[in-house]
Amino acid sequence: MEKVVIKKSPYNVKKARIIDIKQLTEKEKLFRVILEDNSWLDYEPGQFIMVSLMGIGEIPISICSSPLNRDYFEICVRAVGKVTESMHRLNVGEIIGIRGPYGKGFPIRMIEAHDLLIIAGGLGVAPLRSLILYAIDNRRDFGEIHILFGCKTPEELLFSDEIEEWGRRLDLHFACTVDRADPDWKGNIGLITSLIPGVDIDPIRTYAAVVGPPIMYKFVIKELLAKGLPVDQILLSFERHMKCGMGKCGRCQIQNLYCCKDGPVFTFKEIMDMAEAL
Ligand SMILES: Cc1cc2nc3c(=O)[nH]c(=O)nc-3n(C[C@H](O)[C@H](O)[C@H](O)COP(=O)(O)OP(=O)(O)OC[C@H]3O[C@@H](n4cnc5c(N)ncnc54)[C@H](O)[C@@H]3O)c2cc1C
Ligand code: FES
The missing domain is CATH 2.40.30.10 (Translation factors)
Structure with a gap:
């Protein structure tokens, strides 16, 4: 049979x-x-x-x-x-x-042994928390680690306990900013882009990982390019409406790329020609 x-x-x-x-x-x-x-x-x-x-x-x-x-x-x-x-x-x-x-995450093998500049806006800290915790667990495999975190108000600060702990660590550089502060807020006030010029990085050794609201990307990319980061060392994660999650239905398509299968993490080099469609 x-x-x-x-x-x-x-x-x-x-x-x-x-x-x-x-x-x-x-x-x-x-x-x-x-x-x-x-x-x-x-x-x-x-x-x-x-x-x-x-x-x-x-x-x-x-x-x-x-x-x-x-x-x-x-x-x-x-x-x-x-x-x-x-x-x-x-x-x-x-x-x-x-x-x-599903999807392509941050290319760990490629970014290990490099410095990391993590830029999280609002809920963008969720996928980046996975990368941050991985890098902390494997601290010796990475060079300098810079974390920049921004959100609208102090009440919207996610993972506040962990963020406090990251701020205290001597093996991380951490900065946090809010767009609008309350009287108790002791940190920076301003958009996340305002923190980038002050970060001391060697652009050739650094991978930037950026996740945040769509409006943030254009301005953050501009600042990173001004710092001299190569276009294939800027990693961006995108959100699109999805149905199958695995490259079959076409719901998440951006020109010739499927966000679910070819992303959600892309290098800026991969998507720079379609920046207008993003
Ligand atoms: C790769 C990926 C990772 C994500 N990770 C998270 C996460 O960690 N935490 C989290 O809370 N959300 C995340 N999202 C967004 C989440 O999928 C949507 O918020 C969710 O699908 C909304 O479903 P709903 O039925 O509650 O809302 P709906 O009633 O379907 O919609 C409510 C609102 O959300 C918008 N929306 C719906 N789906 C999406 C989407 N896929 N992307 C952007 N906006 C959407 C709609 O346009 C509408 O304005 C992610 C999305 C993607 C594509
Ligand atoms: S969600 Fe179906 S192709 Fe991406």
Whole structure:
């Protein structure tokens, strides 16, 4: 009799259990998750997963924990609509669906042994937290590490406990800024771009990793080019509406690139010709 091979569907959804939930700000919650089959998620910083809630929908979300942690993974979700608001109503112990990880993350092998300049705007700190935690866990594999973090107001500061700790570390350079301060704010005030000229980097040795709201990219790239960073050492992560998450439906297409498969992390060199379409 002929052997029948049943291929696993690439759309195969794994059950995952929420084991912890932390309210980070008014709009964002951090979910700590484990896979129900006791396997672990093998991912790279900057990759994303498709998260599904039965009967509600499916959305792309960046993984924000260190890939070296095999006990659980974490996702930070901002409540903006149907699926994300439903996620915010979930409790510890409840089950969600997971596909992935998908996409190209930050090219760790390429950036190791270099200096790192991490520029996070608002929720952009979520995928970058995975890279930061990885670099801290492997501190000796990297040169200087600079982290610049900006958000609109102090109340919107994500991962504030960890940020305080990064600020205290002697092996990191850390600066944080808000667009609008309150009387208790002791840090910088101004756009994140205002921090870049003051960062002391060797552009040839440095990779910049940038994630933030779309408006931020144009101005940050301008500052990085002025610092002398080569175009293939500027790494940018993009968000697009997605459906399949794996290069099949065309929903996330930007000219000839699929954001889900060719990105979400691109070098500026890869996308500079289509800057207008971004
Ligand atoms: C690669 C990738 C990584 C992401 N990582 C995170 C993350 O770590 N945390 C997080 O909170 N969100 C992340 N997002 C955005 C998240 O996927 C959307 O917020 C989510 O799909 C909204 O779904 P909803 O049903 O709650 O909202 P909807 O009701 O579908 O929409 C609400 C609003 O969000 C906008 N929106 C919907 N989908 C997207 C999208 N894919 N990109 C940009 N805007 C969108 C809509 O235009 C609308 O204005 C990521 C998106 C991508 C593509
Ligand atoms: S989401 Fe389907 S091709 Fe990218």
